Structure formats: C-alpha cells, structure tokens
Amino acid sequence: MVKETCLFLSNQNSNFKTIMKICIVTDTYPPEINGVAKTLFQISQDLKALGHFVTIIRPNQKGEVSLSSSPHLTIVPSLPIPLYRGLRFGLPCRRLLKKMWTTEKPDIVYVATEGLLAISAINVARKMKIAITSGCHTNFHKYMHHYRLPIMAKLTEHFLKKTHNKTLRTFAPTEDVIQQLNQMGVNNTRLLSRGVDTELYNPGKRNHTLRKSWGITSDDQCVALFVSRIAAEKNIPLAIQAFKKIKAANPDTACIFVGDGPEKYRLQNKYPEFAFVGMQTGEKLSEYYASGDLFIFPSLTETFGNVIPEAMASSLIPIAFNYAAPKALIENNVNGYLADYNDSDSFLKTIDHALDKKNEWSKIRKNARQTAENLNWKNIVKGFAGELNQAYQEHRTYESDR
Numbered sequence: 001m002v003k004e005t006c007l008f009l010s011n012q013n014s015n016f017k018t019i020m021k022i023c024i025v026t027d028t029y030p031p032e033i034n035g036v037a038k039t040l041f042q043i044s045q046d047l048k049a050l051g052h053f054v055t056i057i058r059p060n061q062k063g064e065v066s067l068s069s070s071p072h073l074t075i076v077p078s079l080p081i082p083l084y085r086g087l088r089f090g091l092p093c094r095r096l097l098k099k100m101w102t103t104e105k106p107d108i109v110y111v112a113t114e115g116l117l118a119i120s121a122i123n124v125a126r127k128m129k130i131a132i133t134s135g136c137h138t139n140f141h142k143y144m145h146h147y148r149l150p151i152m153a154k155l156t157e158h159f160l161k162k163t164h165n166k167t168l169r170t171f172a173p174t175e176d177v178i179q180q181l182n183q184m185g186v187n188n189t190r191l192l193s194r195g196v197d198t199e200l201y202n203p204g205k206r207n208h209t210l211r212k213s214w215g216i217t218s219d220d221q222c223v224a225l226f227v228s229r230i231a232a233e234k235n236i237p238l239a240i241q242a243f244k245k246i247k248a249a250n251p252d253t254a255c256i257f258v259g260d261g262p263e264k265y266r267l268q269n270k271y272p273e274f275a276f277v278g279m280q281t282g283e284k285l286s287e288y289y290a291s292g293d294l295f296i297f298p299s300l301t302e303t304f305g306n307v308i309p310e311a312m313a314s315s316l317i318p319i320a321f322n323y324a325a326p327k328a329l330i331e332n333n334v335n336g337y338l339a340d341y342n343d344s345d346s347f348l349k350t351i352d353h354a355l356d357k358k359n360e361w362s363k364i365r366k367n368a369r370q371t372a373e374n375l376n377w378k379n380i381v382k383g384f385a386g387e388l389n390q391a392y393q394e395h396r397t398y399e400s401d402r
Helices: 035-049 093-104 116-127 140-146 151-164 175-184 206-213 236-249 264-270 284-289 309-311 323-330 344-356 358-373 377-401
Strands: 021-025 053-059 071-077 079-081 088-090 109-112 132-137 171-173 189-191 223-227 252-257 294-297 317-321 336-338
Touching: 021 035, 021 116, 035 223, 035 377, 053 088, 053 116, 071 093, 088 116, 093 116, 109 116, 109 377, 116 132, 116 151, 132 377, 171 175, 171 309, 175 189, 175 323, 206 309, 206 336, 223 309, 236 264, 236 294, 236 344, 252 284, 264 309, 294 309, 309 317, 309 323, 309 358, 317 323, 317 344, 317 358, 336 344
Parallel strands: 021 053, 021 109, 053 071, 109 132, 132 171, 171 189, 223 252, 223 294, 294 317, 317 336
Antiparallel strands: 079 088
16 A cells, blocks of 8 residues: 655636746755755746746855845845754845835745744735745744743744734645644645655665675665754654664664764764764765665654655655654555654654564565655646645735725
C-alpha cells in the first residue's frame, strides 16, 4: 500500500486567469538552506513552468545588499532571529511594497512565512485591494518550549490566528497542521502537500567510498543517518539516545549527523563516536542519503519534514513519530516504522523493533522508494495554482459587489 498526499485542482472555472502575476513574500529562500526555503523554491519554479509570472520578496542574507531589486526578486533589510543563529527575519517595508505594487500590481500575494515582513505585506495588499493568501510552514509556537519560552507560546498562537485570518486562504502541508490551525481559530485552511525530486534523491547515488570513510566495509553493516538542523527544537537528545541504542546492538554501525546548527560543536566534542559531517546540499546530500540504511527522525516541531520524503526516495528506512510527514507517508512495518507521538520510550522501542526486523529491510526500502515516487511536485503545484486562482476570483467578486 502506498500513502499519497497531494492537493489537486478540484474546480475548473472558465473565468480563471490563464496566467497570473503571483508575488511570494517569505523570510527564507535560497541561497538559505532549510526545508521551507527548498519548498518555496520548488513551488516558484513549478509555478513559472505553468506560465505564471512569479516574483519573490525576501530578506537580505549574510553579506547581501538589502533593498536591491530585479524583475523577479526584491531583497529587503533584515535582522538576525534571536536565539536562532544564522537565520534572519525581514523588517517591515510598507513604503517599498506600496511603490512596487503600484508600479506592477500582482494578481495575488502569497505570504509564506509569518513575521514583520508578512504583516506589512498583508496590510499593504489589503489597503491596495490585492488578493492575499498565507502559508503555515513552521510551528513557531512549539519552538518556544524548546527555547524555554513557554509564556510566548500562547502569544505566538494569538499572533498566528490574527495574521492568517486576514488572508483569503491559509495553506498547510498536512491535515494535522490544518487541525491545529483550526483549533487556534484560523479559518479557510487548505492542504498544500509536499513533493520530492526522485531523480535527485535516488538509491542509485549510493557511494561505497563514502561508506568506507565511515568505517563501513560491507553491505551487512548499517549506517544510521540524522539529517536536519542541529538545534534544540529538533529533539537532539532523543537522536543521541537512538544512536546509542543502535550502536549497543550493532557496534560496527556508523551513526552520522548531517547538518549544522547551534548544538553541533558541543555535541561533536561530547560524542566522538558519532560523525558530524556538517551541512550538505544538492548531489552531495543525495549521496549521503543513499549511502545510509536507517533514517532517524525524532523531531516533534515540524509542520511537515521534507527530509522524510527525501530519505524515502533514497530508499532509507525511516523511524519517526506518528505525525506530520511520517503520519502522511509511512505505513508502519510496510515502508518504515512509526512511534507513538511524543513518547520517547515508544520511539526507542521502535528502534529495537526495526533492528529485530532486519530480514525485512530490503522490502521496506523498496516500499519507501515506491511511496516517494508518487509524490509529484507538478501535480501539487498545479493544484496550488488552482487554489490561488479561486482565491483571486473570490476576491474580485467581493470587491465588485462592495
């Protein structure tokens, strides 16, 4: 059985615009490296492939000049995100947005991340009577607990509700996130799932030289991978426990942390038995995935978790909590292993169970790859474009009736 989660265009309307001018406003975008940036880049490219005119507004990143502009990209001033080294948030820029959108008015704006830049974009769009939609890509309210700021969680939820309810649609990557948003009081939610590049992430990229560099000389030996930002909100302590358990059962296993983050250097010094290989991208990252066997994913703060379909496309065996992407994509004991949500003991028992079922790994790896092959970005983005078009038409009807 293959789990598949996609958003499709459900209503073909003869009044839809064939070509739309779509502006994406976001606090993160390449060359920044994270799941949200990667997702938004893919969406923008596929929207362009459909013939739509797409512009991006994002903050300047380290070393970049702010307030630079081109027909497709505008870079605005930013500041570092407190407690989250290396990431930045965009500052409000109402005058710039008003000037830009007066010169070239978009049909619709998609505010992909919530923040000061988003608020200014929403306010300007509403004042200029431009259709506006939003996205929920990050569980900021959950992050607050990991950074010992629980009092901020409720304030963050209130901010998210107020922000999203000013837009015509709020897109989220899973039904679980939609349910969370609905419980917060967010209206007009829609599913915008995630795809994966199965040509890039492919078991054929397995690199035996790379495996040898980790001390692996036989296909019978196991490589366990963790691929993510190495930061508090990714539940690193449980990843460490999982790796220790795997090592105890199979001492010749290589346990690899792929990624950078504020916790990397402390952990690297504390756990020399694990390899910390830093951030990898593109073809190099695909080789790391394909050269692994088990994929350990203990995070509890994801809205989706792009690394899950990337790992599955690479024929890794995912072990994760039953929520977000794992819940949407993994069928327990068929194409991966699921632990009870937010239950560390269950997660570690699931590790034991997976190790006991090594004779089934070959079948599970094939099933994981099959699941990933059904996650087609083009179909997902076609559906997203359809929803944007519906929102645009609703906005036009509302404004004409006023």
